[in-house]
Amino acid sequence: MGKKIVILGGGAAGTIAAINFAEAKRKHGLDMDITVVNKDEWTYMPPLWADVALDGLPIEKTRAPIRNLEKYGASVIVKEAKKIEPAERKILLSDGESISYDYLFVTLGLRNGWEGIPGYDKAGYHNYDPQAAVELNKTLRNFKGGKIVIAVPEVPFRCGIYPMEFATALGHILHTKGIKSKIVILSPKMPDVGDISWALGKDIGKLWHKYFEKYNIEIKRHDGIEKIDDSSRTVSMKEEEETHDRKAVITKHFEETYDLLIKVPMPRPPDPLNDPQFLYEQDKRFVKARPSDFRHPEYDDIFLTGEHSMPPTGLGTAGVFVDTATLKALSILLHELYGVGEPTEVHSVACVAYSGDKGFLGVCEVEFNGQEYTWRNCYNMAENFVMKIIKRAFYQGWLDKLRI
Ligand SMILES: Cc1cc2nc3c(=O)[nH]c(=O)nc-3n(C[C@H](O)[C@H](O)[C@H](O)COP(=O)(O)OP(=O)(O)OC[C@H]3O[C@@H](n4cnc5c(N)ncnc54)[C@H](O)[C@@H]3O)c2cc1C
Structure with a gap:
């Protein structure tokens, strides 16, 4: 029987995981079941909320229907998760039901x-x-x-x-x-x-x-x-x-x-992770993950690549980091389970942002020293009016993947 991969949280990291697992499944003919659990009918792109506040961008432009992941071949469950039971390999949902998994990607972001x-x-x-x-x-x-x-x-x-x-x-x-x-x-x-x-x-x-x-x-x-x-x-x-x-x-x-x-x-841990089995002992605002592969230190079948687990690995709390972390973790799992591809590594992250009347492209070098990541060398690669347009287009383009 195929492996059951559950992705808990359908935001930036969760949708990347779902789309990339689904593409690998199709490309390599893998026997794999992909399910996304998200508490909301929508997946949001939070950087666009700055445009809502500053420019009056309508909320509709900051989100896409999470169920459109089904068009890629993933199943979608719109329910809130209450608790993860790692020893049982299951997630308890708000309606009392539960969902089991062989492998779990936890991508729940951070609670405000x-x-x-x-x-x-x-x-x-x-x-x-x-x-x-x-x-x-x-x-x-x-x-x-x-x-x-x-x-x-x-x-x-x-x-x-x-x-x-x-x-x-x-x-x-x-x-x-x-x-x-x-x-x-x-x-x-x-x-x-x-x-x-x-x-x-x-x-x-x-x-x-x-x-x-x-x-x-x-x-x-x-x-x-x-x-x-x-x-x-x-x-x-x-x-x-x-x-x-x-x-x-x-x-x-x-x-x-x-x-x-x-x-x-x-930054505070999302409710299902506010549990001693998940909290990072050194800083309980965050959730532990092994920097080498983003796995839970005690449960090899759980990968934590949401924003909640970036600081314990040395990475930053931003979409660009959860993106690269998720791609690395899923490349490791695909290689282990099916022998496809090679595990990837994070070497740099790039981000477009507003700066005054313009926009800029920022790039940070990232290094993994075997224990943790460091990423402090960041550069302004280009600052101009075009970058301002590219910023919004970049995040809209991301959502367009789910407006199919
Ligand atoms: C105002 C603002 C501006 C930002 N600007 C940038 C930027 O310019 N560049 C950048 O790189 N990053 C930026 N970020 C950060 C970026 O948005 C986050 O790093 C990224 O969204 C984190 O991804 P994630 O998948 O971990 O969490 P999220 O994208 O937050 O997704 C979490 C998902 O989990 C779901 N969920 C939560 N709890 C449950 C539950 N109990 N059960 C089921 N589902 C649940 C949520 O509905 C959501 O869909 C910004 C963030 C904000 C708020």
């Missing part, structure tokens, strides 16, 4: 965490889900000027460039409309580089700072956001400093007021 900072869940706007992006767009259209604060409580967060990309693109729109504004990005301090604007290295950091000057954007560093008081429109933060003799740490508290708050969620 708003809890833990008093006031954070209720205050402000964001574009980390489609409906929220529509609300942010309405608010921005009515914005008459003042201070916009983009709050980033923790690193990493979904898509490492997002706050700078959003701030510079928004800065350009406000500048063009003649709306007087200041944008403040509240960044966690990062020991090696300073703050999130330098996280991808000097080349890309300089690109952001060019726009920071042009559009009145400032980065302020903190060691933690403590609370939000939306009635006084204040973000309270802390800063920790070592004393001169390095024997003690002094905590200072400071505030930033805002006219409009845009917030970035904290």
Whole structure:
């Protein structure tokens, strides 16, 4: 009997897995059953939610019907998964049914965490889900000027460039409309580089700072956001400093007021993975996976290539990383099971993003040292107006695979 491959989560990584397994099945005549379980009728392309917020792109343009994966030869179950039982090789679904597997690809993304900072869940706007992006767009259209604060409580967060990309693109729109504004990005301090604007290295950091000057954007560093008081429109933060003799740490508290708050969620494990069998012991915001092949360290039949498992392998929380991780994991499994192809390796990732009035192509070198990945050398390969068009076309083109 053919192997039953279940893909849990039909977002960026899940659809890549399903389409590539289905193509291998067809090309090599493999005896394989592919099933995708997704809680939603739609698969979304989250980078396009920035266009919803900034340009009023309709939500319909950010998604495609998940059931169109059936046209590739995969079965689709639209149900929410509640729990994975690895010892039993089954997934419990919200309606009480269960589904069994021979091999499981877990691609559930990350949950948007708003809890833990008093006031954070209720205050402000964001574009980390489609409906929220529509609300942010309405608010921005009515914005008459003042201070916009983009709050980033923790690193990493979904898509490492997002706050700078959003701030510079928004800065350009406000500048063009003649709306007087200041944008403040509240960044966690990062020991090696300073703050999130330098996280991808000097080349890309300089690109952001060019726009920071042009559009009145400032980065302020903190060691933690403590609370939000939306009635006084204040973000309270802390800063920790070592004393001169390095024997003690002094905590200072400071505030930033805002006219409009845009917030970035904290990364948290999706509910079915919020289980000691899956959580990464060193950082329980994430889910463990073996860097060499993205397998669960104890269960060889489970591959975890969703955003939830990127930091434990050394990779970043972005679509470009889950894409390459998924392709590597499935190449390993196809080779092991059927002897087809060769296992691939991740050497670089490329991403198109907005930068002010333009777009740019960013490329990061990725290296696997046998233990984990490192990927800090990133370059701005080209910045121009065409890249801006290519960015949206790239993500729309991705969804077009499922608009057949
Ligand atoms: C605003 C924003 C901008 C971004 N910009 C970029 C960018 O420019 N470049 C880039 O590379 N990345 C970007 N990203 C990140 C990128 O979108 C993610 O890295 C990528 O989508 C992660 O893929 P994934 O498959 O792990 O998760 P997702 O794409 O989030 O998919 C998870 C899927 O699992 C399903 N699911 C969740 N829970 C359950 C459950 N219990 N049962 C069944 N199904 C479930 C969901 O419905 C969803 O379909 C951005 C993200 C955001 C939010």
